Amino acid sequence: MENEIKAKSLLNRHKKRDEWFLGDYTINPYAGCSMGCIYCYTRGSKYGGNYGVKVVPKSNAVPILKKQLKNSIRRNERGFIVLGSASDPYPTVEKDMKLTREILGLIKRYKFPLHILTKSTRVARDMDILNAINEVAILPPELDDKLDGGVIVSFSLSTLNDGLARIIEPGAPSPINRLETMKMFSEAGFKTGVINMPVLPYISDSKDEIEDMVKMAINYGGDYVLYSGLTLYGDASGDCKTLYDQFLKENYPELLSDYKKLFRGSFAPSKDYQDVLAKKFAEISRKYGIKNSII
Template sequence: MNDDSTPAAPHIIRGRGTASAIAGRFATTTSTLESDGWRTEAETNPAPRTQVLAEHAKSIIATNRSPDIPFSQSINPYRGCEHGCIYCYARPAHAYMDLSPGLDFETRLFYKPNAAELLERALRKSNYVCSPIALGTNTDPYQPLEKDKQVTRQILQVLQRYRHPVTIVTKGQLIQRDLPILAEMAQDNLVHVAISVTTLENALKRKLEPRTAGPAARLRTIEALASAGIPTAVMAAPMIPALNDAELEKILQSAHGAGAIHAAYILLRLPFEVAPLFRQWLQEHYPERAEHVMSIVQQSRGGKDNQSEFGLRQRGTGVFAQLLQQRFRVTCRKLGLNQRKLDLDCSQFTLPPQSGDQQSLF
């Protein structure tokens, strides 16, 4: 994908991150809708409805050996995400399903109805080694679909029963529904949660992350989690040059005031199809600063739209990236964030009895 390529801007669909059905990089053919002049734009390009499909997975725990992420095991209950965050680095995964990383990613959603069953099977394997499982590493486990399907809740119930540690990253206030489960697990040092706060400005949030909870709701979620005794962090991510990076200190201060004890940030990442989608989004919403934003992005990414090398992809390089890292460290030190290690306890992992188990004679 050419770093400087930007697809022609379609109309904006209210409540969607993009109106573009950009083809995935594996597509052999593409098609476009052209107006014949007889229909209105709304008739030619009707607002798409969300479609939900069941995906009967064969396995549920994904593993990785990446040196720059703090987990080796993860579960993603859903493919695609209705939140519609334009910058989401999970968008390119839809290309593997011959779907668009653009509009399809936020309107063609897949849930895994057998996730809890597959998890139990995996945990009962004789060679399973317990280490924290991360939820929300690709798509949000508490996106709107979770209210109906409850796949994330079922996964949590299994992990609680097995006394298995779990970490969660979300921007969805629906996590408050599961406070009783999370609070009990927190008492045994089996869970910690990170809430993503990208901006404190509602106007920017509506454009950047159209179907997510607002900034104030996320801060209230941090407060609810912290009040329930759940170790809670704030993810100031992504930091976008000349768009929301000036908010870094205020985000950290507000989250700390709400009860967050840890913090992290990620510099904007634009892998594969995300780069042209983000460029298009800038032209639609912030045309006067689009060139400036992408200039700093490329200065921080070795002259490209993205860096995929371990150790660089989260933080970037160059003057802007270094200053951002320094600002983050100074603010965390002033606020007392990241003073306590959040090491979860794997020693409590146990296999609960199930029907058919051989009972001990003694």
């Protein structure tokens, strides 16, 4: 496998805004992710490519992005950039490589608003640039009265259980460390929240588990809790469906037949299950007065 990628494009534009993350564009400075989550949708799906835990930087990211941002402004297009949709922008190598930090510098220079998705505590290192972007970013007119600043920082958690997280997200900081980092961003005045993704069927989807997640999000300064169900792709040895099946066999063998019934050979749980999950989140979030959307 290659050690660097020459990307053709870094700033990828959506046809229309993704209302969930508010993204008009996505940027992924790296291919592959050192967090190693067994459920990672890029492992086995058509999105992102399965690099396992190997992380490959896009070595021409900075000059390409500079050109693309300039061109976007020339066309009078400036929208929300989602950083880290297919790989965490703070993998282990970012500590020394500082590619994400360089990219943030460009985003600041060209005043684009930004939504970072991460599991990493390392994002706190870049609080200085993020503060600057928060102040200078020019919001799309239709979001101008809905947001106080140009930066949103979301922390992704699938469970609050540290032991379980170590098995399913072996390269990620503990859930509590992610929440503590979120608190730092909240106290510094950023819009921040939890992405409870994926919610693991019969493992982290009970009313009690969801209630604990919502309460922790609030206690640690979260403005919102987004959520999403589990999706499983692929049959190759490193694909997420294979890894997740293996995890169930080793840790929850009693759930194997329930999962089979729930997924029915599909990549996602049944619609009925998803409706019940949505109802649980809506009820619990309403009870605690927190939104399931960013705005």
